[in-house]
Amino acid sequence: MPLEPEDELELAGLARRGDRGAAEVLLERHELAVFRVCRRLLPQGEDVEGAVQETMLRALKGLDRFSGQGSFGGWLVAIAANLCRDRLRRRRLVPFQPLETGDDEAADPIAVVPASEPGPERVAMARQAVGRLRREVARLPARQREVFALRFFAGLDLAGIAETLAVDVGTVKTHLHRAVQRVRAAVEEASP
């Protein structure tokens, strides 16, 4: 069950005073979103676990800056997104290209096909769709990839993404619309 904002504010207050248990609860609740965002925003081969750990440490050290106006999860994901952006900028990496070379057999989503229709053709199509999605997300321009990751991998709504990236909701909609347009087209192409 997700924490209510008031609970999170209280937990953050306890953590700020050095309560390790409170800090642990906060991290545990939102770490999956941080993992997902880091995995999608950093290039393959990058130390995702290191990025997540650094995100958590930055958050814990900066608890004084958490005002409680938004969710703790959104705040944490914002730190993760900024950290990934910093790493990419520092290493002068362009938005990363996937290392896999186009054949979608590299993907492993066997379970994507509904259990009632486990035909091999559908399995292959599902693999292809997921592989296309991964590649297309990786090819998106940085900003579009960010909003896509925050929406679909971190589960933030439009307002949450806007708050996380410190932009207005209209800007988020524009980037997200373009991103979804591209990714959906690629997915549908792979699974007509």
Added chain:
Amino acid sequence: MTIKHLTDDELDLVLIGEELSAEAAEHLSSCVACRRRRDGFLAAVGETLDDDPDEATRARVRDAALAAWGGSRRNHHWVRWVAAAAAAVVLALLPLVKSELAPRPRINTDAVLTEVDDVLSRDPLAAAAPEEVVEAVAPAPETGGEGSWS
């Protein structure tokens, strides 16, 4: 009769999380083909989450962050002690500083000189030496008794 399915733009709105017009929303709720398009995309997104880290990895990363956080907090304890000691020193020195800075009373030199002249005129030796010295050098004449001069 032709069925008006959701356009790509309308489908993208649904995926983004925006509201559809009432007509489009009603169509979506009843059209298997449009729902399949929406669900197909969301299923593909969901499948990419298969590479979520396992609980052990999550716990290891979380614990490492918490340990580093605890370590940095402990490392900063000496700063608190130094600050407390500095505050104690400042508090101890405060009265001294205050007295140094306090305005000193002005001395009325004329009155002092007048008093000095007065003392000297009455008993010059008493003004220059302690009472026992004066007593030894020039004892006061005894009053009354056998040896009395009177």
